[in-house]
Amino acid sequence: MGRLIVVSNRVNPPADSGVGTAGGLAMALAAALREDKGLWFGWSGQTVETYTGQMSMQKVGGVTVALLDLEEQDQSEYYNGYANRTLWPLFHYRTDLVAYERSFDEGYTRVNTRFAETLLPLIGPDDLIWVQDYHLIPLARELRKRGVTNRIGFFLHIPWPARSILSTLPRHGELVEALFSYDQIGFQTEDDCENFVDYAVHDVQAVVSDGGLVEAYGKKVRAKAFPIGIDAEDFAETLKSDTAEAFRKLMVKSQAGRKMVLGVDRLDYSKGLEERFAAYETLLADNPDLHEHLFMLQIATRSRDDVDAYQDLRARLDTISGQINGAYATVDWVPLRYVNRPYRRDELAGIYRAAHIGLVTPLRDGMNLVAKEFVAAQDPANPGVLVLSQFAGAAEHMKEALIVNPLSREDMSEAIKKGLAMPLKERKARWEALYDNVRTHDVGRWRDQFVACLKAA
CATH class of the missing domain: 3.40.50.2000 (Glycogen Phosphorylase B;)
Structure with missing residues (x-):
């Protein structure tokens, strides 16, 4: 049986001595990774002048962590730009605050490609890959392009907006299509899941089967609500x-x-x-x-x-x-x-x-x-x-x-x-x-x- 690989924008497993500071999500994921001898992969939070694709491996609180540095331009366009000035306000129904800039979109795609290329050598044939949140929606698509056939799941921690809100995003269809490279998509609530299915059915003529299986773009993905809790x-x-x-x-x-x-x-x-x-x-x-x-x-x-x-x-x-x-x-x-x-x-x-x-x-x-x-x-x-x-x-x-x-x-x-x-x-x-x-x-x-x-x- 393979490992569990968690991928997130930032990596934050609890340190050995950080009992009072660790959040419940970090503790739960860290426990699963320790149990499966898994890996947590993501951005270090640090920027470098020139991107090299190199990563650092370390143990934090018993969890193996792989960290990637990004360029300042990546942080500006991918993180501060598309993730936090485009997707975040849009998914929270604040269309008045959404900023659309082509460079943001390009930076978002570029960083997801860099994540995929750097993660690729670390993936074993039986590993499960679990991608976290809106920063990394295209990641499965980029991994599939590079021949990854493993099961890949995605969980969205923020709301999924209604179809009328999502359709205000330029190239919204490409964002949704990228999600169909996953095997499973998790949402916080039934309402979020229904919003996703509603878009898929009305905008791309998806076919929905029992158990939340949604078929479109010649692919199938299971969409389901998994409400998160605390420990x-x-x-x-x-x-x-x-x-x-x-x-x-x-x-x-x-x-x-x-x-x-x-x-x-x-x-x-x-x-x-x-x-x-x-x-x-x-x-x-x-x-x-x-x-x-x-x-x-x-x-x-x-x-x-x-x-x-x-x-x-x-x-x-x-x-x-x-x-x-x-x-x-x-x-x-x-x-x-x-x-x-x-x-x-x-x-x-x-x-x-x-x-x-x-x-x-x-x-x-x-x-x-x-x-x-x-x-x-x-x-x-x-x-x-x-x-x-x-x-x-x-x-x-x-x-x-x-x-x-x-x-x-x-x-x-x-x-x-x-x-x-x-x-x-x-x-x-x-x-x-x-x-x-x-x-x-x-x-x-x-x-x-x-x-x-x-x-x-």
Whole structure:
């Protein structure tokens, strides 16, 4: 039996000593790679003046890692360009932010070709290849051109857009056709999978068989939803750490008897942070009796600072948060704490546990694991309430959350107020159902189901 080869834009297996920093996805993939003596291949994150095609091999946390350096032009056109200025906003339904430039498209194809050429000598005859996310959609096509006949699977971590949105992309047909070089495509939700099939049927006259087999371009690919989860058991262990407990105590002390509404996100326009701030301002405006009895903590870790849309968003959020505090703060109460620094996973676990409301309200999200981490971190005897966007993939399975429309500030404001006043009995009943789902549909199940289906493809 061959190995499992994971291919992603960046390679991030947990290091031996990085217990508190590793994400659940990295830990799950690393566990599978250690078990199969597999390989994790991707970009090192480093740039060189001239591309050489050379790679470095190393062991990280017991996982064999193969790293490739790219040129600065590659980073600009492939990563900052086509991946993050074209596909990311398009797949998150922000057609107003999409940048179409021929050089981006060329860079995207060039880097996927470089990935294929460098990976090719490492592939054994029975290896399974699992490609991760939107950066590498054409990779299977490039491998097939070079004679690779192995089973190759692809998982999309972000949403797959509706046909009307995807069709705004120049050469959208070529992007979809590239996916038919895979044996299996995984999506986060049934809705994403249906969007893909809908495009294939209406735009390229694909034939769909039982079990999600889609035939077009003279090829067949299995399309199926594999909702990702977290490692709930590992997260429970993280909660027992000294760091998590220290941060829980720090937040409880900082609350000074007030209730805490918590948001934890990467600073991104898809996360609905402006709309969330507006909803919180509406809550304060409509409920003066709540003043000085609660506060909102928004952790928004900066990302992609060299992309204009992210610079503009950060400036707007700085302004909005200042306006809210200027209008409502008193000498001993700051209604909105807005933080841009990153926190470790074990630190966040303690912060989650101290929160009364978890506010997860993206405008569009593939899954959103913060919603699941918040649930997993709660005290069973006195759990907080999850307020969740209907447009997060997690909403497909987490029905016991307070589901809201993130475009409606009134809807979100009312949900926060309802959560703050919710009786303990109802909070416990909702949490128990949510936690059962989080524990059952964990990241290990996601990984094992995808790999098993790919082996059977």
